[in-house]
């Protein structure tokens with residue numbers, strides 16, 4: 613059978629990731645394929661980092677698909693480098709950070725910070741370089757969740773050195789303010805402080821920076837969403853009607869600013885009794901999943917309401933770090949893979965990383 617690059621392309625594009633069911637290489641192009649007499653050489657760049665075992669499994673799947681399409685011999689050049697993706701027009705990306713992801717919620721207390729921390733650590737466990745920025749002025753909880761305290765130091769008097777915990781880089785508005793002062797801050801002060809926190813932190817080279825946003829769709833969340841150069845947003849909700857209503861507002865806020873929605877996470881989806889394992893839908897069932905379907909945005913997964921998640925979070929070692937073999941940790945890793953794949957499928961950043969052109973008036 614003679615091999616056409618179109619058939620090979622279709623076959624490779626149809627290969628799905630076994631963890632998420634999403635296509636491994638949706639952005640594969642004809643120019644990634646070189647055909648020869650007996651087979652083909654294909655450059656596959658899924659755009660997210662995988663463990664060595666996952667890489668082997670994906671390579672085998674791709675090879676099998678290529679054989680079925682008629683390629684007797686296949687050379688796969690597999691690279692799992694994470695690329696930088698486009699941000700809102702008019703905003704300057706942070707040079708050392710490839711992708712900033714906003715984690716938001718319409719309503720407070722739905723588990724946005726817990727989800728952000730576990731997501732960040734799970735991404736780091738997959739091999740990516742990850743940071744977390746706690747921009748939740750109303751209740752900066754990442755110092756507690758990540759088990760870090762102290763103040764970032766400044767070596768040059770201009771930028772600050774972030775802290776490290778559980779393999780990720782952390783900075784939090786909570787490191788810089790007194791615990792009881794945020795409530796008296798006014799809107800412009802808050803957004804200015806948060807922008808400084810983002811731009812004046814000496815972030816190392818990062819594949820992903822997770823921004824734990826302030827809850828809600830008020831002025832502060834809105835201004836931040838306009839000023840932080842993000843590639844996309846994740847909305848965390850509980851299945852409860854009131855939280856879903858607010859989540860919908862949050863989602864619209866990002867959509868209005870042309871920020872891609874990477875998906876919806878349903879937290880506290882089921883209560884799992886720590887004694888008997890009985891599952892009970894305390895906040896209702898599948899609300900987030902239905903909302904995702906209805907609004908045609910990706911569904912990223914559901915996390916149970918589990919005492920262990922709360923205890924591990926309060927102890928400064930989020931579930932994926934403290935109990936990596938638990939079912940919940942597996943769900944967070946699945947969430948991380950879906951997020952990484954959703955980011956990989958976004959348009960690439962082609963402009964933001966060139967040095968800015970300064971036009972000087974030379975007339976004297």
Ligand SMILES: Nc1ncnc2c1ncn2[C@@H]1O[C@H](COP(=O)(O)OP(=O)(O)OP(=O)(O)O)[C@@H](O)[C@H]1O
Nearest residue numbers: 720721722723724725726751916917918921922925
């Ligand atoms: N899946 C879960 N199971 C059990 N407890 C959880 C879960 N998710 C979050 N929690 C707990 O719920 C509380 C609120 O969580 P978290 O601080 O992450 O919410 P938030 O949406 O970031 O809140 P805020 O609006 O204050 O920023 C915390 O005590 C946390 O430990």
